[in-house]
Amino acid sequence: MIKYILTIMIYLLVAQPALQAQPALQAQSAQDSIENKAQIELGRRLFYDADLSINGTMSCATCHEQRRSFADGNQAHPGALDDPGKRNVPGLANIGQFKNLTWAHNHLSGLAEQSLMPIRGTNPVEMGMNGHEDEIRKRLGQNGCYQKLFLLAFPKEKGSIHFGTVSRALESFQKTFISNQSLYDQMMEKGTSLPTKNAQRGKKLFFGAAQCNTCHTAPLFSDDDFHQVQPREQKTTDYGLSDVTGNPKDKNVFRTPSLRNAALTSPYWHDGSAKTLIEAIQKHDLKINQTLSHQEITELVAFIDTLSDMTFVNNPKYAKPSKKCPY
Amino acid sequence: MKSVLVVLFLLTGLFANEALLPTELTAWKSLSFVSGAKSANELSNASLVLNNASLVGLHPTPKIQYVTRPTNEGGTVSYGGLFQITLKEKGLYRVVLANASWIDLIKDGKPAQSVAHAQGSENSGIRKMVDYNLDEGTYTLQLSAGADTKSALLVTKLK
Numbered sequence: 251m252i253k254y255i256l257t258i259m260i261y262l263l264v265a266q267p268a269l270q271a272q273p274a275l276q277a278q279s280a281q282d283s284i285e286n287k288a289q290i291e292l293g294r295r296l297f298y299d300a301d302l303s304i305n306g307t308m309s310c311a312t313c314h315e316q317r318r319s320f321a322d323g324n325q326a327h328p329g330a331l332d333d334p335g336k337r338n339v340p341g342l343a344n345i346g347q348f349k350n351l352t353w354a355h356n357h358l359s360g361l362a363e364q365s366l367m368p369i370r371g372t373n374p375v376e377m378g379m380n381g382h383e384d385e386i387r388k389r390l391g392q393n394g395c396y397q398k399l400f401l402l403a404f405p406k407e408k409g410s411i412h413f414g415t416v417s418r419a420l421e422s423f424q425k426t427f428i429s430n431q432s433l434y435d436q437m438m439e440k441g442t443s444l445p446t447k448n449a450q451r452g453k454k455l456f457f458g459a460a461q462c463n464t465c466h467t468a469p470l471f472s473d474d475d476f477h478q479v480q481p482r483e484q485k486t487t488d489y490g491l492s493d494v495t496g497n498p499k500d501k502n503v504f505r506t507p508s509l510r511n512a513a514l515t516s517p518y519w520h521d522g523s524a525k526t527l528i529e530a531i532q533k534h535d536l537k538i539n540q541t542l543s544h545q546e547i548t549e550l551v552a553f554i555d556t557l558s559d560m561t562f563v564n565n566p567k568y569a570k571p572s573k574k575c576p577y
Numbered sequence: 578m579k580s581v582l583v584v585l586f587l588l589t590g591l592f593a594n595e596a597l598l599p600t601e602l603t604a605w606k607s608l609s610f611v612s613g614a615k616s617a618n619e620l621s622n623a624s625l626v627l628n629n630a631s632l633v634g635l636h637p638t639p640k641i642q643y644v645t646r647p648t649n650e651g652g653t654v655s656y657g658g659l660f661q662i663t664l665k666e667k668g669l670y671r672v673v674l675a676n677a678s679w680i681d682l683i684k685d686g687k688p689a690q691s692v693a694h695a696q697g698s699e700n701s702g703i704r705k706m707v708d709y710n711l712d713e714g715t716y717t718l719q720l721s722a723g724a725d726t727k728s729a730l731l732v733t734k735l736k
Contacts, residue, residue, distance in 0.1 A: 299652060305724040306638065306652025307677065312722075323694070330724070332677065332704075389653055573646075 288402035293423025298570040301389040303330040304378035313339045319511035325522030329376040336374045338522035341515045346425030353520045354490040354504050361421035387411045395575035429562035452553025471509035478503045479534045513555045527551045608632040613658020616642040625662040630731040644717045649679040651722030660718040667712050673731040674705045678723035684716050
């Protein structure tokens, strides 16, 4: 009997913090190594450097604007050589917490591999650097600050500049993108209610009858998984995940986007076809969605608005770095 | 004479299959050449006139000292330039460009916030249109992160 009670007590001690630990979005440890700090600093400079594109016109930040939670205000952004964009630019809040990246890919090893898709990808051509690794080495190598930063960030590779080190530095920087200070987070932490009736009702709907949380699962507000929710009759040339897997079952299947900062990232949907959050909600081809009234959709939008984190979009650590070399 | 012929040749290329343009953009077809400034000191020689389209000459980015650091300043292999324009009244203005250069409109050291973006219709020669609510006064127009040494440029008043 004592053993039984002890087991229950141990379970409660272990399990309770886990049940309470709703926000799992923590900033990176201050104990980072010198190498990792240098990689983050280097990645930040690279993120804002248009020399990563063939004609010097596009940096990562051209499409991923901090004030829009690192999304873009366009339906799709044309590439450096004006090739039309294929999909809407996704936001990057908490991107380091995701296993699956981009709108429809499940085989990427991480942000380093993903960052090479816009840099040297050909479908579509975005930054246009496919086959131009030497040009990257030449452009960055003639900059004294980059020479120092690459050496500090990658001492074992003697500061070598190539797609591998560039992409790993970009990964290190993007992993610092933590957004966990929205109004919703603050209210959750204090255990108080959201400030407006609409937002309160929206929250109840979101986690209840409307079942939004099934896919837009807190705390990331994405389940990091793939679903088919777009209207079936929609004409499209973008088949989503099946373009990667070749599996017909994956046709029109896309990754659930996070709703953190969604109010800042319009337009919506993988093709940017929904101009507003209301349109995006209405576009879900789900039975539950068809029963939502206009008032309920307004309430859901009011709740989603509370997921905006202005400390994230104004955080100077993520902004374009000073021209002055930090080392 | 040679430079005039070069400009005429460039213009023919820009508007090879021209599309019908809305009335506010009719000036788009007749261009005069303006070389961009490389720094604030040269701005007096790089003036634009409202509702007059210009073929503007741009410079390699490393040679330019921008008045305010552009949001997208372009890499070492890109092109840009500075211009100035005086607006006599407050209103909604549109900057029209033949290439995709980044546009910053600056007054008193502060960039104006754009209120709308659009692309031109097919074969119009217009790549980009950005709208701003502006006060009267003299603005510095910065083009940065451009792919070409030239572009057609027009500033026009919408309202």
